[in-house]
Amino acid sequence: MPPTITAFERSPDRGKGQARDMRVRWALEEVGQPYDIRLVSFEAMKAPAHRALHPFGQIPTFEDGDLALFESGAIVLHIAERHAGLLPTDANARSRAIAWMFAALNTLEPPIVELGMAMLFERDKSWYADRLPMLRERVRIRLGELSRHLGNADWLDGAFSAGDLMMVTVLRRLNTSGLLDEYPDIAAYVARGEARPAFRRAFDAQLAVFQAASRS
Secondary structure (H helix, E strand, O other), X not given: OOOEEEEEOOOXXXXXXXXXXXXXXXXXXXXXXXXXXXXXXXXXXXXXXXXXXXXXXXOOEEEEOOEEEEOHHHHHHHHHHHOXXXXXXXXXXXXXXXXXXXXXXXXXXXXXXXXXXXXXXXXXXXXXXXHHHHHHHHHHHHHHHHHHHHOOOOOOOOOOOXXXXXXXXXXHHHOOOOHHHHOHHHHHHHXXXXXXXXXXHHHHHHHHHHHHHHHO
């Protein structure tokens, strides 16, 4: 039996590939592992059955035999460790790729998500105009540091790895912010990730769920 992952029944991002099941779909597509999807509503995500898989009532979850996992980073790492193609065989390079996974989730994603949440939910607040430049500057600092590391390389550390997969999905959250336009090398890096056939298959699969839901 193929593993099963959960995803939004009705995507809040309208199929733009931002929901975190995208990371898991992409990883599975990269390693050629078939998988099943169980779509869950917002109500079902908070029900005891789903919380038994994900204590915080979110998506994605991953079930494979008697193993159940939550958190997209943990799931992608599990996939990468058990299938060839997402982690280098050299031990040191493998550790560096995993470090980049953590960097994407712990160093880049928090300020990016904070900016995105402010843009979505705080526009009508009195403090929004004063707070927004500060949030954007926090993201710029991280993008500048990432840009200096990336330089002219195609990927973060040699060949494409799970570190790049995670980083690209995090950076795509900036697509509507205009900030990526200030860093052409990072914008090109994201575009390289989005051009990978496995990414396109994962994106199209997630988009199809939104399109089906919008017709129902």
